[in-house]
Amino acid sequence: MTKSALQIARAAYQPKVPAALKGAVKAVEGAYTQSVADQDEVKKLFPNTYGMPVVTFEKTSSPKAMPAINAGVILSGGQAPGGHNVIAGIFDGLKSLNKDSRLFGFILGPGGLVDHNYMELTADIIDEYRNTGGFDMIGSGRTKLEAKEQFDKGLEILKELDIKALVIIGGDDSNTNACVLAEYYKAIGAGVQVIGCPKTIDGDLKNEQIETSFGFDTACKVYSEVIGNIQRDCNSARKYWHFIKLMGRSASHIALECALQTQPNVCIVSEEVEAKNMSLDDVITQVAEVVAKRAANGDNFGTVLIPEGLVEFIPAMKRLIAELSDFLAHHEDEFKLIKRSEQRNYIISKLTKENSEIYASLPEGVARQLTLDRDPHGNVQVSLIETEKLLAEMVGTRLAEWKKEGKYVGKFAAQVHFFGYEGRCAAPSNYDADYCYSLGYTASCLIASGKTGYMSSVRNTTAPADQWIAGGVPITMMMNMEKRHGEMKPVIQKALVKLDGAPFKTFAAKREGWALTTDYVYPGPIQYFGPTEVCDEPTKTLQLELAK
Ligand code: FBP
Numbered sequence: 001m002t003k004s005a006l007q008i009a010r011a012a013y014q015p016k017v018p019a020a021l022k023g024a025v026k027a028v029e030g031a032y033t034q035s036v037a038d039q040d041e042v043k044k045l046f047p048n049t050y051g052m053p054v055v056t057f058e059k060t061s062s063p064k065a066m067p068a069i070n071a072g073v074i075l076s077g078g079q080a081p082g083g084h085n086v087i088a089g090i091f092d093g094l095k096s097l098n099k100d101s102r103l104f105g106f107i108l109g110p111g112g113l114v115d116h117n118y119m120e121l122t123a124d125i126i127d128e129y130r131n132t133g134g135f136d137m138i139g140s141g142r143t144k145l146e147a148k149e150q151f152d153k154g155l156e157i158l159k160e161l162d163i164k165a166l167v168i169i170g171g172d173d174s175n176t177n178a179c180v181l182a183e184y185y186k187a188i189g190a191g192v193q194v195i196g197c198p199k200t201i202d203g204d205l206k207n208e209q210i211e212t213s214f215g216f217d218t219a220c221k222v223y224s225e226v227i228g229n230i231q232r233d234c235n236s237a238r239k240y241w242h243f244i245k246l247m248g249r250s251a252s253h254i255a256l257e258c259a260l261q262t263q264p265n266v267c268i269v270s271e272e273v274e275a276k277n278m279s280l281d282d283v284i285t286q287v288a289e290v291v292a293k294r295a296a297n298g299d300n301f302g303t304v305l306i307p308e309g310l311v312e313f314i315p316a317m318k319r320l321i322a323e324l325s326d327f328l329a330h331h332e333d334e335f336k337l338i339k340r341s342e343q344r345n346y347i348i349s350k351l352t353k354e355n356s357e358i359y360a361s362l363p364e365g366v367a368r369q370l371t372l373d374r375d376p377h378g379n380v381q382v383s384l385i386e387t388e389k390l391l392a393e394m395v396g397t398r399l400a401e402w403k404k405e406g407k408y409v410g411k412f413a414a415q416v417h418f419f420g421y422e423g424r425c426a427a428p429s430n431y432d433a434d435y436c437y438s439l440g441y442t443a444s445c446l447i448a449s450g451k452t453g454y455m456s457s458v459r460n461t462t463a464p465a466d467q468w469i470a471g472g473v474p475i476t477m478m479m480n481m482e483k484r485h486g487e488m489k490p491v492i493q494k495a496l497v498k499l500d501g502a503p504f505k506t507f508a509a510k511r512e513g514w515a516l517t518t519d520y521v522y523p524g525p526i527q528y529f530g531p532t533e534v535c536d537e538p539t540k541t542l543q544l545e546l547a548k
Pocket residue numbers: 076077078079080171172199200201202247248249381382383424
């Protein structure tokens with residue numbers, strides 16, 4: 001691999017870790033736990049792993065000698081900056097317990113376990129990837145691990161390699177599957193522990209014990225840098241409105257965090273659109289009003305941030321997507337036999353009147369996206385829907401109407417952008433480099449203390465790393481029952497933006513001012529070397545959520 005100067009210098013970075021992880025640790029158990037909702041159903045489905053206590057690791061002066069252990073690791077789902085440091089943390093943690101321990105990486109995600117595709121991760125390999133972005137050390141994939149046959153097939157290779165613990169690094173769906181796997185292996189006495197690690201740039205895997213998912217910090221900083229650059233360009237030429245869609249799947253955490261970092265003229269928050277029962281038309285009117293007011297002040301430029309999941313949150317669209325999901329889950333084979341050119345009419349003829357009308361009114365591309373391209377978890381791939389174009393076009397049409405009515409006096413020219421993939425593999429910020437390494441190291445402590453069905457947790461992360469708290473949370477604690485592919489399933493509850501939470505309230509208190517004045521902030525690129533207030537600052541979201 002030819003390395004950049006930054007990559008070479010960055011390889012020497014020593015991630016900061018909680019003080020407790022700097023020597024031998026003991027596991028201290030807290031209170032027994034309950035799932036966040038649907039306790040009876042979740043308990044029934046996880047008889048062996050439900051209700052376990054939260055665990056915290058503390059320093060001990062009497063370490064126990066540990067036998068060597070073989071462990072496996074899987075990167076699952078979308079890339080997120082810091083994944084390699086999680087693996088480095090697991091590796092260093094296992095080696096510190098016993099230098100003969102070994103780590104195996106399964107190639108290209110959960111599919112690697114089922115297909116017996118793996119490689120041993122030696123010190124040389126790990127050193128090549130310390131503090132780098134990407135998941136290319138072993139690759140990632142979206143195969144859903146959910147069937148007993150897959151679990152049994154996986155167990156064959158785990159037995160062959162004498163692997164006693166498996167770490168699954170993934171988002172809410174992958175950690176749900178990790179929990180199902182942990183339960184199954186425990187139920188059959190397989191002798192394999194399963195530990196999860198909270199990954200996703202989307203920031204929607206968080207709760208009382210999991211402050212944030214890794215990658216959110218770096219991805220938001222990359223997007224905010226570019227939004228800031230666009231805002232400076234926009235404030236220089238003063239002739240374009242920029243419609244910027246941001247990744248993040250359902251939740252609007254990324255859009256909200258970028259708004260807090262850059263102070264755009266408009267930021268749509270999907271969760272608010274849903275709570276206010278807004279239609280697409282309402283959203284368009286709201287944006288067009290800001291454009292018109294700025295134009296009245298002579299400002300024919302601005303920025304609009306759009307969360308990629310927006311269409312799923314417009315209540316009428318949500319009802320349509322729910323009916324489509326149910327319908328396609330039950331008629332997938334029949335649907336596949338319909339000619340591509342006939343599919344739209346076929347769907348229109350099968351839906352209820354209200355949904356059929358909305359579906360028929362959608363541009364071809366958006367309609368196709370909703371019916372065809374689902375990911376293996378059944379999710380609509382919202383990152384493929386061109387919401388930014390849809391909004392820019394519809395706002396333009398609305399302004400043209402207002403112009404005829406004499407309600408709008410300006411000029412409107414739009415540019416559209418989508419920021420997603422460019423942030424997912426950036427070199428991790430100090431926060432993500434430190435957090436990920438600590439999560440991995442903590443996973444090795446969970447393995448050493450015999451835990452299974454736990455997610456690695458590192459808390460208090462707005463304080464200096466020395467004061468971070470490492471531990472583990474039973475995954476069942478985060479679960480509830482939800483409809484997936486037309487059936488009720490136990491899943492980790494997705495954390496959406498809370499409208500009564502500090503990040504949204506801070507944004508809501510300032511947005512009117514940001515809409516009309518041009519009060520942009522230009523955060524600049526992530527800094528890896530320099531003063532701590534520049535290099536180590538956590539996200540605004542985390543700072544606001546954890547402020548006492
Ligand atoms: P994860 O939930 O697996 O972390 O994926 C995050 C994400 O980047 C979403 O923000 C986005 O909607 C999706 O992945 C895109 O998926 P793909 O990489 O398959 O195009």
